[in-house]
Amino acid sequence: MGRIITFLVLLITTAITAQNSEEAQVKLAVDTFFEGFHKGDTTLMKSVMIDKFLTQTTYKDKEGNGMLVNEDSSKLIQAIANRPADQKWDERLLDYNIQIDGTMAHVWTPYEFWFNDQFSHCGVNSFQLFNDSGNWKIIYLIDTRRRKGCQE
Incomplete structure (x- = not known):
């Protein structure tokens, strides 16, 4: 009985550790993307992106209608x-x-965007990533943008 409990504890611990490791790798891909974004280093950004993918932005126009803008990465x-x-x-x-x-x-x-140290807008990024032979790559990005309801 003691061996079974020990085995189950080890199995659960291993599964949690593996999940945390994968989450850390995924987070690192997003962090690398933004490191390149902030530095203006497109080579660094491309290191965690597939060649081309759809980027989208959604927001409400002045009349309150939902808008969707499609662009290539x-x-x-x-x-x-x-x-x-x-x-x-x-x-x-x-x-x-x-x-x-x-x-x-x-x-x-969720994010805040600052332009030349002045608050611009806030919203949420939604990234989709694909594990390409052990390397997490961004394959899709959509974000929201708004000026109201932000934490700044």
Whole structure:
């Protein structure tokens, strides 16, 4: 009986450790993306992205209607690469909610965006990632943007 309990405790501990390790790797991919974003280092960003994927932004227009903007990830990369040196973009992630199932992960990150040290907007990023032979890669990104209801 004691051996069975010991075995079960080891099995559960191993499973929790493996899950925490995967979550850490997924979080690292998102953190690497934003490290590149803040530094203007598109090579670093691309290291955790597949070649091209859809990026979307959703928000409410002045009349309160839902809007959805679709873009290719290359447009984001171009914006980062061509950002003027006098512009500081600071996207502050407030939390991470990471869910993983096999080779797929979802990361939900509420954020505040600051432009040249001035609050601009807040929202949530929703990342989809794929485990490509042990490397987590961002395959999809959608975010919300709003100026009201923020924590700043």
